[in-house]
Amino acid sequence: MSKYITVDSNGNINGMYLTDPGNGIALSDEDWQSVGPGYTYVNSVLIAPAAKTDAELLAEAKTNQIGILSAKCQAYLLAGFASSALGSAHTYPSQLTDQQNQASVAASGAGGSLWCETGSVWGFVAHTDAQATQVVTDWKTYLNAAQTKLQTLAASVNAANTVAAVQAISW
Numbered sequence: 001m002s003k004y005i006t007v008d009s010n011g012n013i014n015g016m017y018l019t020d021p022g023n024g025i026a027l028s029d030e031d032w033q034s035v036g037p038g039y040t041y042v043n044s045v046l047i048a049p050a051a052k053t054d055a056e057l058l059a060e061a062k063t064n065q066i067g068i069l070s071a072k073c074q075a076y077l078l079a080g081f082a083s084s085a086l087g088s089a090h091t092y093p094s095q096l097t098d099q100q101n102q103a104s105v106a107a108s109g110a111g112g113s114l115w116c117e118t119g120s121v122w123g124f125v126a127h128t129d130a131q132a133t134q135v136v137t138d139w140k141t142y143l144n145a146a147q148t149k150l151q152t153l154a155a156s157v158n159a160a161n162t163v164a165a166v167q168a169i170s171w
Contacts (some may be wrong), residue, residue: 003032011042066154072171073150081142083116083125085134090116092135097126102139106132109165 006015006025017024025037031046038049052060055125080091092102093115105112111129115122127135153169160166 002026003029005035007041011040011047013039013041029089058163058166061166062157062160065157065166065169069153069157069169069171073146076171077143077146080117083135083138085131085138086116086125088118090118090125092116092139095141095143099139102132102136106136108132108142110158 002020003166004017004020004026006017006021006024008014015021015024016032016035020026022126025041027046034046034048040044040047040049052064078094080094084090092098098115102114103126105114109129111127111132113124113126114132114135116125116135117123149171153171156169157166160169
């Protein structure tokens with residue numbers, strides 16, 4: 001059974017098929033098994049990508065790890081935060097809409113109700129202006145701590161000298 005690839009004008013492989021798509025190039029089973037990311041097909045020859053240097057691999061690992069750390073920071077920030085604005089610790093949601101609602105209530109100068117959890121019970125609880133302002137202040141403290149942690153971890157990633165050292169840095 002023949003296997004096929006399609007290539008763009010630069011020889012970059014942009015499709016792999018088990019049946020001829022109409023403009024496919026038939027490959028041997030051996031070549032088919034070899035094809036991977038970065039391979040090209042030029043002048044009827046399958047060309048493997050050039051091996052990356054240690055510096056390129058390290059730079060790629062750093063970019064990937066900072067992306068992973070940024071995603072973990074984002075998830076952490078959107079998972080909710082604690083505030084004792086009501087006198088005891090309550091958990092507040094922190095999705096973008098929640099942040100906007102909290103800021104709006106705090107900015108109103110009149111207080112208002114905010115979603116919060118105590119124990120495992122969520123409620124829409126009345127907050128005075130001072131309490132709503134405290135919730136927003138606590139959010140800002142939580143946000144800045146997470147951003148500072150991300151900045152510190154990213155600096156550690158950028159200072160690392162090996163791929164293993166980069167990948168060992170986690171949230």
